[in-house]
Amino acid sequence: MRAAFFNGKGQLRVDEVPATAPGPGEVAVRVSACGVCGSDLHSFLGHWPQPPFAPGHEIAGTVEAVGEGVTHFAPGDAVTIEPLIPCGECRPCRAGQPSACGHHEFISWHRHGGFADQVVAPARCLLALPEGPARAQGALVEPLAVAIHGLRRAPLQGGDTLLVLGAGTIGLLAIAAGRALGAGRILATAKHTHQAERAEQMGADTVVRMGEGNPAEALATLTQGEGVDVVLDSAGGSQAIDLALRAARRGGTLALVGAYPLPPRTALNEVIGKELRLVGSNCYGLVDGRRDFALAIDLLASGRVDPSPLVTHRFPLAEIQQAFETASNKSTGAVKVLVEP
Ligand SMILES: [Zn+2]
């Protein structure tokens, strides 16, 4: 099969590698689409290490073969793959919080990911995609689950004012999911014009432009000085966490989803003085016993979240170099770039 690999800073190559047969409890999935994630771009651009396996963890495809003991899936089934493989044995796993597992594996870091013809994954990582929009947008289930996990971890309550920082894929999906999960009012920040337009398209009531005027003052004015109930930070970085601490209402909650490339320097006294709650949100897993992936599929299947405006580019696997160059150059207007082997 063909599989793409990082090949030094700013470079990818496509190699021919032997296809693996699924072992006991595993399933081989023929990839139909795999999205380029911001974390893939960090590896591509040399900010993060480059895994020795084929990258790609926003995967949709069709079951090709099942290993011994797999009864829930059969060849031909349309599926998406939850790439975080928790150990199932540690304390957080046993307590129903697999996203906090310290011994997990991650598809694309510990085995080949979705920028390849085929992925072999444990059957417990697969979820069936019902016919209709969820199947057509199967590669968007993973980033939607990231956004949903952050909102459910907060937790966002019906009627809450939600502020979403950052208007990349996760932020834009958090806006749409926040709307579907009952937010009363949604504010968002965006750096680029095309992101601001999409934030409104996905359901933000008001978008505050970063780099224009004073965003903290603008948000204070928009909330009559009270602040917002929940801030979901998908942007990461010192500027975002600072804005989050200032924009949250007294007693409000910050759900931290975006990674911080450097340890942020920030006014943590706001946390004490305003009695803020800081909630970390890692990938996805279970909240109240229900998989974030399952809820993401429901929201897509019912049409309550429509991520189709976010898919701006599609490339075949042979053109993965162009796919990554397009995704890392925001002047292309790229939001979600899909690779379709
Ligand atoms: Zn990702």
Ligand SMILES: [Zn+2]
């Ligand atoms: Zn574990």
